[in-house]
Amino acid sequence: MHYIWKEWKENIRGKGLWLALSIIVLISISILFRSTALSFDKGFYVLLINLFDTIIYFIPILCLFIGAFSIFQEKEQKTLIMLLTKKDSYASFLLRKSLGLYTVVLVPILAWFFIYLLLIKFNFELDIKAYFIFILAIAAMSLLFLQMGAAIGSFSTSRMQIIGYTIFVWFYFFFLHDFILLSFLPDVTHENVRLFSIGYFLNPLQTVRMFLETGTGVYSMGHMSRLLQAFMWTKPAFFLLGNLLFWMITSIATAIIFHRKEGFE
């Protein structure tokens, strides 16, 4: 509990969390203004998809930075050494720190999206299930990139390294991963489509989007061809769960194995 409290106090004094939150607030309000012309009954879904498509550019990089700098700060201020000289192992420190990070980042975001729901209520017919799926998608994405950020913070030894790794991870998931898959696309057949599907859904951005769009009923999965059916071999929710587990475990393992206790300005 005191990790959460410590994390909270550290973050509200820094600019990072406020910057992240203000960007999310700004984007969501501007999208709400842009969406006022949409129809009362279906505009809600358009708003959610538009909001997600915009916010997806910011949440990953903000969470990566918050996660990475939060861990790195412990190195800079030598508090990591102090914490680890007690009975704590690095794994236990990382898990507690991650829990603190999740709470500190998710609570304000969820609080904002609760207020946002009240604002939407005046313009559109609400679908609470769809909104819950939207929140789940945002939360999953935040958790995942916070954990990746924590891993970056763990193995980086300088701020420049953090910036470099963070931008690389962001660039990889935004461009490189899909670009590599696009290069393989002409060779995808019914025999190897499942492998391709695993590759596709390893990208958290694609997985979260698919989960949101199918979960809200916006993306129609009807009338699928045999190839597409083989591609979608399980439900989008399970793809998301698998993706979350894979990247969480990978990030935590990377952080524990490659962590460095010292960091310099």
Next chain:
Amino acid sequence: MKKLLLFLFIFSITLVVFPEKNSAAENLQATIDSLEEGAVLKLEDKTYEGNIVISKPVTILGSAKTVIKGDGKDNVISIKAPGVTLKKLTVTNSSMNRNSAEEYAGIKIHTNGNVVEHIKITDSFHGIYLSQAHNNKINNVVIKGMGKGEIAAQGNGIHVYYSNDNNLSHNSIEGTRDGMFFDYANNNESYENNISDTRYGLHYMYSDENIFKNNTFTMNTGGAAVMNSNRLLLEGNHFIVNYGNQSFGLLLLQANDNLIKNNTFYMNQRGIYIDQATRNSIQGNKISQNQIGIELWASSNEQIFTENLITENTIPAVTIGGSGENNFWSHEDKGNDWGTSFPLTDLNQNGIGDFPITYQSSLYQLLEDQELSYLFLKSPALGIYEKMNAALVDEKVMFNDPHPLAAAKGNTNLILIAALGLTAVLILLKGRHLLCITFGRNGRKT
């Protein structure tokens, strides 16, 4: 005496506990049959057991809670006389049997000049079925189907079969197979209908010269599918979020000489999808934020695209299956407004760009060969893929607009966003400590 009393007691109990099953239906049917031609029958706020057949021109008026419930074995209401009016009813429970020559419906109309208004239809195979019925008016009808997942097990919202000159307006259809299905039906007019969560919101087969204005299609697998139908007018309709792997706002398949005017195509997988169609005129439409604005297969010729606003689509227009001949991207020296997609100058301020716009792309091959490529249309990697391929692979011309329209002026949203941005920055710079003190007990100024 005691025996007589006992008999009467048991008899009365039997009457109460086992009422005759079809008495209400027979009553309503008998009442309708006993009406004079042109008579008005007012029904009470209760459930009447169907099915009923109307074989004389009468008016049946219900009220808020009047329900006519079929027995699930036939059409709930069959109209077999011209000039019948039905108002304010809930019609439910037609047969769902597909192993029959009969196409079952909540309301089946076989005659001309009927009026069906303010009706709600649920749990029926087809909602309303017009069979060789002309000059009917179907207004303010709400039809609810079984949901988007069910295609074969249910019928269409309104099915118009060999029926001409009907007026369908202000109807709301949700979750049926197709919203409105026109089969060999000509000269029908549809205004301001709202269709969502169906397979095709509108489906025309072999139906000519129909008018379709100001209707809204949202979240269907396909907005409107126009197949083998000619000389239609589609004007002022909204095709919004018809979004799935094979989805489209409007499909023109073997459809010729249609006028597609002033419609909005927003956030569809494909805005307009044209295949084996000729001489269609697409003008004044707003085609924005679709994955593909216009997908034009090479089998389509002589389309005219003029004065459309085609902007913010992932791919503005793509020609697939070889180069289409004689598709015109401008008409009478007026091309299309490509918004922010293509930079354009208009130095002489005549509203027409100073140079033609030619869009080249290599994506056509990928889209043509591999259906999974549609899964990447929202990926930012697509832009890089295009740029890389531009250097390595031969690109093909997707369209050439010789007279592009100069983009419209910016909107007021920009000012709003700028103001909000400035406020956020000010809060961050000047008011952050105040916020810290407000939200965190230990966040004091250092």
